[in-house]
Amino acid sequence: MKSVKLIIILLLFCGAITAEYRINLFWDEFGGECNGFISGTIADDFAFVSGGGSDEVLNGRLISVGEGMTWEAQQVFLINSEEGYFNFWIKDKFADEDFATDPLSIARARPTVKI
Numbered sequence: 879m880k881s882v883k884l885i886i887i888l889l890l891f892c893g894a895i896t897a898e899y900r901i902n903l904f905w906d907e908f909g910g911e912c913n914g915f916i917s918g919t920i921a922d923d924f925a926f927v928s929g930g931g932s933d934e935v936l937n938g939r940l941i942s943v944g945e946g947m948t949w950e951a952q953q954v955f956l957i958n959s960e961e962g963y964f965n966f967w968i969k970d971k972f973a974d975e976d977f978a979t980d981p982l983s984i985a986r987a988r989p990t991v992k993i
Contacts, residue, residue: 898958900953901966902992903929910987911971914953916940916956920962929953930971940964951992 886971897901903914917926918940925935936959943954949973968991970983 898956899993901954901955901957902951903989904951904992905970905987905989907952907987910983911986912952912966912968912987912989914955914966914991916942916955916957916964916966918957918962918964919957920959927955929955929972936962 901914901916903912904963905912913920914929917924920936920939922930923936925940927933927935927940927942929942930945932947933942939959939962940959941956942960943956945953947955955966960970968984968989970987
């Protein structure tokens with residue numbers, strides 16, 4: 879019985895030191911197009927990635943897998959860090975001041991975030 883408790887404690891400890899957070903972004907492509915962004919600060923370093931392409935910043939601790947690169951979601955982001963502060967936000971992929979200015983396009987795309 880003591881060995882079972884020890885194994886459980888070791889597994890929990892190993893899980894705690896290998897923190898990985900996966901953020902999956904889905905949306906209805908018939909309703910609109912979304913693009914996820916994640917920014918992060920670790921110590922004094924700041925960086926961000928967009929979900930449209932694959933990218934790695936902060937020494938590989940903040941990763942965008944890229945759009946359409948997995949079957950799990952339309953865009954996937956990974957955070958491989960136990961420390962730092964991270965922000966995630968969604969914007970209309972094609973919106974700017976002159977084109978696709980409809981403020982409801984994100985609502986029609988019905989984005990879903992799974993962490």
